Amino acid sequence: MRQKVRIAPSILSADFARLGDEVRAMDAAGADLIHIDVMDGHYVPNLTIGPGVVRALRPLTRLPFDVHLMCSPVDGLLPAFAEAGADILTVHPDAGPHTHRTVQLIKSLGRKAGIALNPATPVAALDHLWDDIDLVLVMSVNPGFGGQAFIASQLDKIRALRARIDAGERPIDLEVDGGVNVETAQACVAAGADMLVAGTASFTGGPDAYASNIARLKGRP
Numbered sequence: 001m002r003q004k005v006r007i008a009p010s011i012l013s014a015d016f017a018r019l020g021d022e023v024r025a026m027d028a029a030g031a032d033l034i035h036i037d038v039m040d041g042h043y044v045p046n047l048t049i050g051p052g053v054v055r056a057l058r059p060l061t062r063l064p065f066d067v068h069l070m071c072s073p074v075d076g077l078l079p080a081f082a083e084a085g086a087d088i089l090t091v092h093p094d095a096g097p098h099t100h101r102t103v104q105l106i107k108s109l110g111r112k113a114g115i116a117l118n119p120a121t122p123v124a125a126l127d128h129l130w131d132d133i134d135l136v137l138v139m140s141v142n143p144g145f146g147g148q149a150f151i152a153s154q155l156d157k158i159r160a161l162r163a164r165i166d167a168g169e170r171p172i173d174l175e176v177d178g179g180v181n182v183e184t185a186q187a188c189v190a191a192g193a194d195m196l197v198a199g200t201a202s203f204t205g206g207p208d209a210y211a212s213n214i215a216r217l218k219g220r221p
Protein backbone atom coordinates (compact mmCIF):
# COMPACT_ATOMS: atom_id res chain seq x y z
CA MET A 1 0.00 0.00 0.00
CA ARG A 2 1.08 3.56 -0.78
CA GLN A 3 1.17 4.93 2.75
CA LYS A 4 0.12 4.09 6.28
CA VAL A 5 -3.65 4.19 6.39
CA ARG A 6 -5.82 4.94 9.42
CA ILE A 7 -9.03 3.03 10.00
CA ALA A 8 -12.18 4.61 11.41
CA PRO A 9 -14.81 1.98 12.27
CA SER A 10 -18.32 3.38 11.85
CA ILE A 11 -20.34 2.56 14.94
CA LEU A 12 -23.45 2.55 12.75
CA SER A 13 -22.60 -1.16 12.31
CA ALA A 14 -22.00 -1.76 16.03
CA ASP A 15 -24.41 -3.50 18.39
CA PHE A 16 -26.28 -0.43 19.72
CA ALA A 17 -27.34 -2.36 22.83
CA ARG A 18 -23.65 -2.68 23.77
CA LEU A 19 -22.31 0.54 22.24
CA GLY A 20 -19.80 1.38 24.97
CA ASP A 21 -18.31 -2.11 24.90
CA GLU A 22 -18.14 -1.94 21.11
CA VAL A 23 -16.16 1.30 21.18
CA ARG A 24 -13.75 -0.08 23.78
CA ALA A 25 -13.33 -3.27 21.75
CA MET A 26 -12.51 -1.30 18.59
CA ASP A 27 -9.95 0.75 20.51
CA ALA A 28 -8.30 -2.45 21.77
CA ALA A 29 -8.46 -3.94 18.26
CA GLY A 30 -6.28 -1.21 16.74
CA ALA A 31 -8.76 1.31 15.35
CA ASP A 32 -7.31 4.79 14.82
CA LEU A 33 -10.51 6.84 15.14
CA ILE A 34 -14.16 6.21 15.90
CA HIS A 35 -16.50 7.29 13.09
CA ILE A 36 -19.90 8.47 14.29
CA ASP A 37 -22.64 8.84 11.67
CA VAL A 38 -25.21 11.46 12.60
CA MET A 39 -28.31 11.24 10.38
CA ASP A 40 -31.28 13.55 10.75
CA GLY A 41 -34.11 11.82 8.87
CA HIS A 42 -34.26 14.85 6.58
CA TYR A 43 -31.00 15.26 4.67
CA VAL A 44 -30.84 11.46 4.62
CA PRO A 45 -33.66 8.97 5.20
CA ASN A 46 -32.34 7.60 8.47
CA LEU A 47 -32.16 8.77 12.09
CA THR A 48 -29.20 7.81 14.26
CA ILE A 49 -27.07 9.39 16.96
CA GLY A 50 -27.27 12.67 18.89
CA PRO A 51 -24.77 14.54 21.06
CA GLY A 52 -25.93 12.73 24.21
CA VAL A 53 -24.57 9.45 22.88
CA VAL A 54 -21.29 11.09 21.89
CA ARG A 55 -20.97 12.53 25.39
CA ALA A 56 -21.65 9.13 26.96
CA LEU A 57 -19.01 7.44 24.79
CA ARG A 58 -16.35 10.12 25.25
CA PRO A 59 -14.86 8.82 28.55
CA LEU A 60 -14.48 5.30 27.16
CA THR A 61 -11.64 5.91 24.70
CA ARG A 62 -8.92 8.40 23.84
CA LEU A 63 -9.36 7.77 20.11
CA PRO A 64 -10.45 10.82 18.13
CA PHE A 65 -14.18 11.02 17.42
CA ASP A 66 -14.73 11.54 13.70
CA VAL A 67 -18.28 12.88 13.58
CA HIS A 68 -19.96 12.76 10.16
CA LEU A 69 -23.02 14.99 10.13
CA MET A 70 -25.61 14.12 7.47
CA CYS A 71 -27.91 16.90 8.65
CA SER A 72 -29.62 19.91 7.13
CA PRO A 73 -29.47 22.50 8.54
CA VAL A 74 -26.32 21.61 10.44
CA ASP A 75 -24.94 24.83 11.96
CA GLY A 76 -27.21 24.78 15.01
CA LEU A 77 -26.05 21.26 15.91
CA LEU A 78 -22.32 21.88 15.79
CA PRO A 79 -21.75 23.45 19.25
CA ALA A 80 -23.49 20.52 20.98
CA PHE A 81 -21.38 17.92 19.16
CA ALA A 82 -18.19 19.89 19.85
CA GLU A 83 -19.06 20.15 23.53
CA ALA A 84 -19.94 16.43 23.65
CA GLY A 85 -16.41 15.47 22.56
CA ALA A 86 -16.20 15.45 18.76
CA ASP A 87 -12.67 16.01 17.41
CA ILE A 88 -13.54 16.23 13.71
CA LEU A 89 -16.84 17.67 12.47
CA THR A 90 -17.58 16.81 8.84
CA VAL A 91 -20.46 18.40 6.96
CA HIS A 92 -22.00 18.12 3.49
CA PRO A 93 -21.75 21.32 1.40
CA ASP A 94 -25.10 20.66 -0.29
CA ALA A 95 -26.81 20.51 3.13
CA GLY A 96 -26.70 24.25 3.73
CA PRO A 97 -26.40 27.54 1.89
CA HIS A 98 -23.16 28.90 3.41
CA THR A 99 -20.58 26.14 3.81
CA HIS A 100 -17.71 28.60 4.28
CA ARG A 101 -19.55 30.04 7.25
CA THR A 102 -20.14 26.52 8.60
CA VAL A 103 -16.41 25.75 8.35
CA GLN A 104 -15.59 28.98 10.17
CA LEU A 105 -18.01 27.98 12.92
CA ILE A 106 -16.34 24.56 13.30
CA LYS A 107 -12.92 26.23 13.54
CA SER A 108 -14.23 28.72 16.09
CA LEU A 109 -15.32 25.74 18.20
CA GLY A 110 -11.72 24.50 18.15
CA ARG A 111 -12.48 21.37 16.11
CA LYS A 112 -11.13 20.03 12.84
CA ALA A 113 -13.37 20.77 9.85
CA GLY A 114 -14.19 18.16 7.23
CA ILE A 115 -16.17 18.40 4.01
CA ALA A 116 -17.99 15.36 2.64
CA LEU A 117 -18.46 14.98 -1.10
CA ASN A 118 -21.38 12.81 -2.18
CA PRO A 119 -20.85 10.66 -5.27
CA ALA A 120 -22.53 13.38 -7.37
CA THR A 121 -20.68 16.31 -5.76
CA PRO A 122 -17.67 17.51 -7.78
CA VAL A 123 -14.25 18.41 -6.37
CA ALA A 124 -15.01 22.01 -7.40
CA ALA A 125 -17.34 22.24 -4.38
CA LEU A 126 -14.12 22.71 -2.37
CA ASP A 127 -12.79 25.62 -4.44
CA HIS A 128 -13.43 28.31 -1.82
CA LEU A 129 -12.70 26.07 1.17
CA TRP A 130 -9.15 24.74 0.70
CA ASP A 131 -7.54 27.30 3.01
CA ASP A 132 -9.68 26.31 5.98
CA ILE A 133 -10.49 22.61 5.90
CA ASP A 134 -8.61 19.78 7.61
CA LEU A 135 -10.24 16.79 5.93
CA VAL A 136 -12.06 15.77 2.77
CA LEU A 137 -14.43 12.81 3.03
CA VAL A 138 -15.19 11.08 -0.25
CA MET A 139 -18.53 9.30 -0.04
CA SER A 140 -18.24 6.08 -2.01
CA VAL A 141 -21.93 5.34 -1.40
CA ASN A 142 -24.95 7.61 -1.29
CA PRO A 143 -25.20 8.69 2.35
CA GLY A 144 -27.84 7.28 4.67
CA PHE A 145 -27.10 3.64 5.37
CA GLY A 146 -24.32 1.20 6.14
CA GLY A 147 -23.79 -1.96 4.16
CA GLN A 148 -24.04 -0.48 0.65
CA ALA A 149 -21.82 -1.39 -2.30
CA PHE A 150 -18.74 0.73 -3.09
CA ILE A 151 -19.19 3.05 -6.10
CA ALA A 152 -15.99 2.53 -8.07
CA SER A 153 -16.31 5.79 -10.05
CA GLN A 154 -15.25 7.61 -6.86
CA LEU A 155 -11.68 6.33 -7.26
CA ASP A 156 -11.06 8.99 -9.92
CA LYS A 157 -12.23 11.63 -7.45
CA ILE A 158 -9.85 10.28 -4.79
CA ARG A 159 -6.97 10.48 -7.30
CA ALA A 160 -7.87 14.06 -8.24
CA LEU A 161 -8.10 15.06 -4.58
CA ARG A 162 -4.74 13.44 -3.75
CA ALA A 163 -3.11 15.46 -6.54
CA ARG A 164 -4.75 18.68 -5.34
CA ILE A 165 -3.84 18.08 -1.68
CA ASP A 166 -0.23 17.20 -2.52
CA ALA A 167 0.05 20.39 -4.58
CA GLY A 168 -1.10 22.48 -1.62
CA GLU A 169 0.83 23.70 1.37
CA ARG A 170 -1.40 22.51 4.21
CA PRO A 171 -1.85 18.94 5.41
CA ILE A 172 -5.40 17.76 4.64
CA ASP A 173 -6.62 14.25 5.41
CA LEU A 174 -8.29 12.31 2.60
CA GLU A 175 -10.90 9.91 3.94
CA VAL A 176 -13.19 7.48 2.10
CA ASP A 177 -16.55 6.33 3.46
CA GLY A 178 -18.92 3.66 2.22
CA GLY A 179 -18.55 0.07 1.07
CA VAL A 180 -14.94 -0.14 2.23
CA ASN A 181 -13.77 -3.73 2.60
CA VAL A 182 -10.40 -5.44 2.23
CA GLU A 183 -10.52 -5.24 -1.57
CA THR A 184 -11.90 -1.72 -1.99
CA ALA A 185 -9.57 -0.49 0.79
CA GLN A 186 -6.56 -1.41 -1.33
CA ALA A 187 -8.01 0.47 -4.30
CA CYS A 188 -8.72 3.54 -2.14
CA VAL A 189 -5.22 3.62 -0.69
CA ALA A 190 -3.66 3.09 -4.13
CA ALA A 191 -5.73 6.09 -5.31
CA GLY A 192 -4.39 8.23 -2.46
CA ALA A 193 -6.70 7.85 0.55
CA ASP A 194 -5.06 7.99 3.98
CA MET A 195 -8.13 7.36 6.15
CA LEU A 196 -10.83 4.74 5.61
CA VAL A 197 -14.22 4.51 7.28
CA ALA A 198 -15.45 0.94 7.56
CA GLY A 199 -18.66 -0.09 9.25
CA THR A 200 -19.65 -3.54 8.05
CA ALA A 201 -16.08 -4.64 7.40
CA SER A 202 -14.90 -3.59 10.89
CA PHE A 203 -17.73 -5.10 12.91
CA THR A 204 -18.36 -8.29 10.98
CA GLY A 205 -17.72 -11.50 12.92
CA GLY A 206 -18.16 -9.98 16.38
CA PRO A 207 -15.56 -8.76 18.89
CA ASP A 208 -13.19 -11.70 18.46
CA ALA A 209 -12.75 -10.72 14.81
CA TYR A 210 -12.21 -6.97 15.27
CA ALA A 211 -8.40 -7.00 15.51
CA SER A 212 -8.08 -9.15 12.42
CA ASN A 213 -10.67 -7.04 10.55
CA ILE A 214 -8.75 -3.83 11.29
CA ALA A 215 -5.37 -5.40 10.44
CA ARG A 216 -6.67 -6.66 7.10
CA LEU A 217 -8.16 -3.27 6.26
CA LYS A 218 -4.69 -1.82 6.91
CA GLY A 219 -3.31 -4.26 4.37
CA ARG A 220 -1.80 -6.75 6.79
CA PRO A 221 -2.45 -10.46 6.24
Ligand SMILES: O=C(CO)[C@@H](O)[C@H](O)COP(=O)(O)O
Nearest residue numbers: 143144146147178179199200
Ligand atom coordinates in the same frame (compact mmCIF):
# COMPACT_ATOMS: atom_id res chain seq x y z
O1 LIG B 1 -21.74 7.62 6.36
C1 LIG B 1 -22.00 6.46 6.13
C2 LIG B 1 -23.25 6.07 5.37
O2 LIG B 1 -23.98 7.20 5.09
C3 LIG B 1 -21.02 5.44 6.49
O3 LIG B 1 -20.12 5.89 7.49
C4 LIG B 1 -21.47 4.03 6.71
O4 LIG B 1 -21.86 3.79 8.03
C5 LIG B 1 -20.36 3.07 6.36
O5 LIG B 1 -20.83 1.75 6.45
P1 LIG B 1 -20.24 0.59 5.52
O6 LIG B 1 -20.56 0.97 4.10
O7 LIG B 1 -18.75 0.55 5.76
O8 LIG B 1 -20.97 -0.62 6.00
Ligand SMILES: [Co+2]
Nearest residue numbers: 037068177197
Ligand atom coordinates in the same frame (compact mmCIF):
# COMPACT_ATOMS: atom_id res chain seq x y z
CO1 LIG C 1 -20.02 8.16 7.61
